[in-house]
Amino acid sequence: MNADMTVGTKPTEIAHRLALQPHFRTLRLGTPFQPRVEALSSRQEWYDWAGYKAPSVLWDEELEYFAIRSQAAVFDISPMVKYRIEGPDAEGFLDRLTLRDVTKLRPGRVHYTAWCDDDGHVLDDGTLFRLSDTRFRLCCQERHLPWLLDSAIGFGVEIEEETEEIAALALQGPTSWSVLEAAGCPGTERLKPFDIGTFAHEGEEVTISRTGFTGDLGYEIFVNAGHALSLWDRLFEAGKLFGIRAIGYAALNRARIEAGFIVANADFVTAEHALRSDRVRMPDAIGLGFMVDLKKGYFNGRRAIEKSRANGGPAQLLVGLEIEGNVPAEHAIVYHNAKREVGLVSAAIWSPTAKRNIAIASLDRRYGRPGTADLWVEIYAMRELQYIKMMKRAKIVPRPFIKLPRRIATPPGRF
Amino acid sequence: MTSSDETRWDAVVIGGGHNGLVCAAFLGRVGRKVLVLEAEEQIGGAGRTHEFAPGFRVSMAHLLNRLHPEVVKALELEKHGLDLSPAHQVPTVALSSEGKPLILTGAYGEGLEGADASEKQAWAEVRAQLFRYADILKPLLARRPPSLDGMDLAASSAWAMTGLSLKRLGREDMRDFLRVLLMNVADFCDEGLQDDRLKGLLAFDAVLGSHLGPRSPTSLLGLYYRLAGELGGAPGAQLVPAGGTGAVMAAVRKAAEAAGVTIRTSAVAAKVFVEKGRATGVMLDSGEDIRAGKVISALNPATTFLELVGPQHLDTGFVRRVSNIRMKGDAAKLHLALERIPAFNGLPQQYRNARLVIASSTDYVERAFNPAKHGEFSPEPAMEITLPSIGDPSLAPTGASVLSATIQYAPYLLKEGWVAGKPKLLEAVLSVLERHAPGIRKTILHSELLTPADIEARYRMPGGHWHHGELQADQMLMSRPVFGAEGYHTPLPGLFLAGSGSHPGGGIFGVPGMNAARRVLGGRA
Numbered sequence: 058m059n060a061d062m063t064v065g066t067k068p069t070e071i072a073h074r075l076a077l078q079p080h081f082r083t084l085r086l087g088t089p090f091q092p093r094v095e096a097l098s099s100r101q102e103w104y105d106w107a108g109y110k111a112p113s114v115l116w117d118e119e120l121e122y123f124a125i126r127s128q129a130a131v132f133d134i135s136p137m138v139k140y141r142i143e144g145p146d147a148e149g150f151l152d153r154l155t156l157r158d159v160t161k162l163r164p165g166r167v168h169y170t171a172w173c174d175d176d177g178h179v180l181d182d183g184t185l186f187r188l189s190d191t192r193f194r195l196c197c198q199e200r201h202l203p204w205l206l207d208s209a210i211g212f213g214v215e216i217e218e219e220t221e222e223i224a225a226l227a228l229q230g231p232t233s234w235s236v237l238e239a240a241g242c243p244g245t246e247r248l249k250p251f252d253i254g255t256f257a258h259e260g261e262e263v264t265i266s267r268t269g270f271t272g273d274l275g276y277e278i279f280v281n282a283g284h285a286l287s288l289w290d291r292l293f294e295a296g297k298l299f300g301i302r303a304i305g306y307a308a309l310n311r312a313r314i315e316a317g318f319i320v321a322n323a324d325f326v327t328a329e330h331a332l333r334s335d336r337v338r339m340p341d342a343i344g345l346g347f348m349v350d351l352k353k354g355y356f357n358g359r360r361a362i363e364k365s366r367a368n369g370g371p372a373q374l375l376v377g378l379e380i381e382g383n384v385p386a387e388h389a390i391v392y393h394n395a396k397r398e399v400g401l402v403s404a405a406i407w408s409p410t411a412k413r414n415i416a417i418a419s420l421d422r423r424y425g426r427p428g429t430a431d432l433w434v435e436i437y438a439m440r441e442l443q444y445i446k447m448m449k450r451a452k453i454v455p456r457p458f459i460k461l462p463r464r465i466a467t468p469p470g471r472f
Numbered sequence: 473m474t475s476s477d478e479t480r481w482d483a484v485v486i487g488g489g490h491n492g493l494v495c496a497a498f499l500g501r502v503g504r505k506v507l508v509l510e511a512e513e514q515i516g517g518a519g520r521t522h523e524f525a526p527g528f529r530v531s532m533a534h535l536l537n538r539l540h541p542e543v544v545k546a547l548e549l550e551k552h553g554l555d556l557s558p559a560h561q562v563p564t565v566a567l568s569s570e571g572k573p574l575i576l577t578g579a580y581g582e583g584l585e586g587a588d589a590s591e592k593q594a595w596a597e598v599r600a601q602l603f604r605y606a607d608i609l610k611p612l613l614a615r616r617p618p619s620l621d622g623m624d625l626a627a628s629s630a631w632a633m634t635g636l637s638l639k640r641l642g643r644e645d646m647r648d649f650l651r652v653l654l655m656n657v658a659d660f661c662d663e664g665l666q667d668d669r670l671k672g673l674l675a676f677d678a679v680l681g682s683h684l685g686p687r688s689p690t691s692l693l694g695l696y697y698r699l700a701g702e703l704g705g706a707p708g709a710q711l712v713p714a715g716g717t718g719a720v721m722a723a724v725r726k727a728a729e730a731a732g733v734t735i736r737t738s739a740v741a742a743k744v745f746v747e748k749g750r751a752t753g754v755m756l757d758s759g760e761d762i763r764a765g766k767v768i769s770a771l772n773p774a775t776t777f778l779e780l781v782g783p784q785h786l787d788t789g790f791v792r793r794v795s796n797i798r799m800k801g802d803a804a805k806l807h808l809a810l811e812r813i814p815a816f817n818g819l820p821q822q823y824r825n826a827r828l829v830i831a832s833s834t835d836y837v838e839r840a841f842n843p844a845k846h847g848e849f850s851p852e853p854a855m856e857i858t859l860p861s862i863g864d865p866s867l868a869p870t871g872a873s874v875l876s877a878t879i880q881y882a883p884y885l886l887k888e889g890w891v892a893g894k895p896k897l898l899e900a901v902l903s904v905l906e907r908h909a910p911g912i913r914k915t916i917l918h919s920e921l922l923t924p925a926d927i928e929a930r931y932r933m934p935g936g937h938w939h940h941g942e943l944q945a946d947q948m949l950m951s952r953p954v955f956g957a958e959g960y961h962t963p964l965p966g967l968f969l970a971g972s973g974s975h976p977g978g979g980i981f982g983v984p985g986m987n988a989a990r991r992v993l994g995g996r997a
Contacts, residue, residue, distance in 0.1 A: 153784050175787035175956075207792045211783035355749060355785045360963060 085110035088135035089224040089285035093293075097303045104306065107200070107220075109136035112305035121308035125271050126410055128300030129232040131292065132309050134225045134277065135285075138200050142193040144214035151185065151193060153356050154208050156340060156348040162187045167251045167266050171345050172201075173358030177365060178328035178337035180204065181321050182345065184268060186253060194219075194279075198321040199329070208357070224285035228292065229275030229312070232299035234469035237265075237276065240295035245276070246468040258291070259284050270309065272316025274463045274470070299472055314415060315408050317377060317456025319343060324375065324403040324417055342371035342419070344456070373400070374425030377456040378416040380434055381449045383407050386416050389434040391424075395448055399424040402434060408458055415458045416451070427453050481507045483992065484754050484764035486741045486780070487971060489517025492770030493724045493733075494985030495970040495992075497547050500731030502993060507762065508733060509754065511740040511932065514718075515725055518931045518938060519980055521718025525809035525918035527869040531717035532805055532922070532931065533938070534858050534876040535827060536980050537710035538701025539720070540614065543982035552726035553719065556704040560711040560863055565819060565826045566669040569907045572818050574669040575826070580699065580708025584670075591667045598664040603707055605649050606699035608638065613700050613976040616987050617949040617958050654945065657695055658686040658834045668833035675838075676831035676854050680880055681978070682943055683802040685841030686834045690945045697943060697977065710827060714864040720980065744769070744780045744967060751781070751966035766966055766992055770985065772933060772940045773797060773953035773973040781964060790963055793954035797973070798947065801924035801936035802844055804882035806855075806901055808875040809868070809918040813859065814909040828857040830908060840881055847887035851900050854880045872917070877901070884924035884935050894923055940973035949975055960984075960991035968992055 086109050088094070094112055102114045111133065115121060124130040142151065152159040155170045162168050164187050171182035183197030195205075205216045228236060237245045242256040248267040255262045261284055269275035280288045293301055313320070321327050325343045326336045339362055340346050349362055365371060380386050385407055391400040400420035408415045416434070419425075424432065432451045437444045463470055485496045488510025496506045514520045518532040539556075543549070550556065564581070566574040577583035581599055584592050638646050652660055657678035661671040675686035678695035685691065703709040713720050725735065742757040744767055753763035769776040774794055777783075783791045816828060831837050831854040840850040857877045861868035868874045879901055886893045898921045906913050924936025933940060941947050950958040953973040960968050970988030972978035 149784060154788075175789035204788060207795075208783075208788040210791050210795055211778060355746075357787050360749070360787075 088133055089282040090133045090135060090226070090289055093286065093289045094133055094303060102305065106136040106306070107138060107198070111136055112303075113307050114305040115303055118305070118307045121302065121304035122311050122409065124300065124302035124304055125230050125273060125308060125312045127231060128302060129228060129230040129236045129296050130271075130302055130304045130308070131289075132227040132229070132304050132306075134227050135223075136220070137225060138197050139219045139223050139225070139279075140195045140202070140205060141217045141219045142195060142205075142214060143191060144212070145191060146212040147191050147193055147214045150209055150212040150214045151195075152353060153212075154205070155185065156345070156350060156356060158350045158353040159185070159187075160353070164189050165253045167253060167268050169348075171340055171348055173340065173362070174328045175358060175361065176328075176337070177339045177358035177361030178331075179321075179325065179340055179343060179345065180328050182319070186264075186266065188253065188264070199327055222282055223279050224282045224288075225277060225279045226289070226292070227269055227271075227275060227277050227309075229269045229271040229273050231274055231463055231470070232296075232301075232472040233273075233275050235299045235472040236292060236296040236301055238471070239299065240291050248276075249467045250465050258288055263288065270316070270318055271312035272318075272457050272459060272464060273312065273461055274466070310404075311406050311409070314404050314406050314417060315410055315457065315459045317417070317458055319375065319417065320404070325419070338373070339365055339371050341366070342373045342375065344375040370422065372422055373419045374422055375417065375419050376425050376427075376453045377458060378402065378405075378418050378432070378434070378451045379454045379458075380405070380414045380416055380436075380451045382447070383414050384436050384438050384447065384449075385414065386434045386436045386449070386451075389416075389436050391418055391420060391451065392433040392435060392448075393424050393429075394431050395433045399432070411458045413458065415454075417456070425453070427455075429453055481505050481762065481764035483507075483766040483768055484509060484762055485768045485770060485970065486744075486754060486776075487511075487517070487770035488515035488725075488735060488737065489770055489971070490519055490721060490724055490980055490982055491971050491985035491988075492517075492768075493721070493728045493735075494543055494547065494982040495768055495770060495989045496733040496735075497724065497728040497731045498986055498989030499992060500728060500733040501547075503732075506733045507764070508728065508735045509739040509741050509756070509762075510735065510737045513737050515735060515737060516718055516721030518927075518933070519717040519721045521716030521721075521867075524807045524920040528807075528809040528872070528874050528918065529716055529718075529867045530807045530860060530874050530876050532927070533717045533980055534712065534860060534878070535710050535856075536713050536717065536720060537698070537703060537708075538979045538981050539703065540982050540986065541702060541705070542614070543986050546986075547724070547727040547731075549723045549727055552723045552730065554723035555714055555719075556711065558704065560714055561703065561706070561709050562712050562858075562863070563823060563826045564673065564710070565823055565828050566673040566832075567816055567819070567828050567830050567908050568669055568832055569817060573816075574667065574673070575820075575823060576673070578709075579703075579706040580710075587667050587670065591665065591670065594665055595667075595670060598661075601648075601664075602695065602699055604641070604645070605652070606696045606707070608641070608649060609696050610700045612949065613697070614983055616960065616991065617952070617975045619950065619959055652692060654690045655692045656687050656689055657691045658838065660692050661834060672831040672833040672836055673829050675834040676829055676856070676880065679837065679841070680856065680878065681803055681938055683798075683800065683844065683881075683883075684944065685838045687838050688841075693945060693948075694943065701979065701981070712825065712827075712858050712860050712863050716860060716864070716867060717980065724982075741771075741780060743782075744776075746781065746785045746964065749785075749965065751964050754780075766968060768968045768970050768988060768992065770969075770971040770988075772799070772971065773957065773969060774799070774934055775932070776967075776969065777957075777962075781967065785964060787963065790954070790956050793956065797953055798942040798944075799935040799937040799940060799973075800884035801927060801933070801938065802881045802883050803938070804879040804897060804924065805922040805927065806875070806877040806879055806898075807920040807922075808877075808916055810873040810875055810912070811915040811917060812871060813862065813873040814875065814912045814915065816909045824859060825862040826858075830855045830857070830904060837880075844881035844883045847883050847885055849882050849886070849893070849897050849900065852904060853882070853897075853901055855901065855904070856880075857905075877905075882923055884928075884937070886923075890923045890925045894921060897921065897923070938972070939978035940971055941977075943977045948977070952977065960988040
């Protein structure tokens, strides 16, 4: 601190001021579950998720992945940005804000949606929870409070960020419902995909939805931060015999690629992050065109999207690729006729469940239609300080890359 | 409720102020079926003449100095009763409480009385320069602002070059034009003039109606805006209309009616109908539903978009820009009913019909501005006074007089609130008047002081701002009223803007209305 600034200031005042400014002392905040996650992190491999300390791997990426597909995996999603949106005009507000028709979203249901700026460029995608007629929760990757507040001009609605107050867990995998049953959460067996329910926990109501980012049977649970640890303990106690495991993002990322989900600022650049004017994307360009509901009233970006469609649509298309061989093509350049550069892979893995080499890529429109022949990806594999350069055949395939019947079976299967 | 007849209008114009009427008249003249909706009983907006005391009539807008010649000519306003004859053109007098007044005769000081010879010479040069530069800006203030969307760089610069007619200037003059363009008026005046009264007058004229002091950057633009106006072919001329500005409004009304326009008064628009993403008509507060092919709003842009259309039909970024238009008025209006014609210190009899300005120096105006930055008014306000009943005795009972004064500054958001502040401002204004016209207070029969809050309520001008948006560099040209609605068409197909909130701006000008009509006829959706 500059010495001049402290002249005449009492030490107690300085201490008080410092206490009000913790943000630069703790560059990565812990979530309400941090003591439990920390204890399970034998690898201590962390990454930064929206200012929170989040695990990339806890003990073994491979085994964590298989916890998702064969057991019950717990992923701390507390850093996910959450907004409480409430008021008589909440429905109208969200209908104007987002692409899908919110009037069709019933209380007790969730839908996956996205929202755009005036130019029809995607600001973010996320899940919208309708908790009652007039109360919603919007969950997403990026922060949007100024945009939401400005969008609220003229609407009777209150908006509050509740990221810190609400802790959240994703419980995903074939035994996830068995864990809930053993933990004593009655009613959860009736939840169909995208349903919202509640169960009691320490005298409080906990919100649970049958949603997730894995393409598997799974749930997301939202609890007040103060009850986070006891909820964690309750689930892990109940899950002992069902193989419950905490996981990091690396494992989850594999599952989400298999499920064909995209990640903002990984598979596309959001409008407020893009520095280069050609990096912004309309919904049609990132596979979210299905959300655009032209049967409803006006929504942000509608005129721009309609105009773009009238002019032939976006310049790029986001597609699923299947690539020959077994070397992941992460960030590989996509070629046509092995010569002409036509796109880029944004995410790629060898899929253990599909037993295929899969990728998500953005391609120039001409080459992004299903059935495009003669697509290639150039993979650089570092092998003992030398790149092995491979040209591999690729073809456009539908997403998701895996379809698991247990994802939608209701009631869910017991283990 | 639906309208009684099945009339379908080609266009409905909301707002029967001068711009709404001008727009309607231009459309009517080419055969469009047009309806004008005016919320008040009288058309004319801030230009209407009202009786503020028994037998005393006055207009909020008391001077005419920029009604555009194209509007006058195309709508044949003179045929419809507009009187621009030089007889009504008036000089400007810079009053002085102690010394002699300075008198600018002819169109904005073609002659200068009361100054010494060297100052007369200096003024002739400065005046010529001001008009030369204002002339360059004139085309910019007449046509539609350039669009950044639809033009490539070459086209835009070609537009700018033609628009600015820079080529007409010599190299040195061009350099100087660009140098002084965004200067403040105080520094500009100090470069060429000596006389405090003259500099005070120019400073006052530059900032009149805006929230700027003479030393605020860009304040010179306001003077160019003033001098780009002309009347009867005389740049800078001004007149106090016979019959009040309401008579001018009546001429515009006649022109509109002659063009087949239907005018409805006491018809308050409550809502613009939007169907399938298009503006399709207007709902009145009575519930009556009026359908039209085009909806043209001559109201304030914020009122239009936020209240009549509603944010649900617009994009968030656009709504954000509209919400941020700066339009907090900083001027009040005083109307006095006087027993007799007041006698101002040193004012020769033949100049009582003049525009009288109390702004004895640049410092006087700047000091008047200082408190306004902090939500207060000055105990020494600057003001512009006319005695309209001199030129038109019908505005007051025989022997009596109307005094009309625009008071600069009076911040819209007064810190103490206008309920408490208004009597104090009146007292301050009357003290200043008393000093310049001793005995005037004893002759006051009635006074009406309109604060920006009153102007807002009475004339439906948000912020009480007569330009419907600060007329400063950041809210001019393609940034007026906001990007996305700068070309008179709006993001909502079928909806157009025609009011002073649009380029080029306010005053009894008529250009926004004329340009809007051209835009509508230009085939824009």
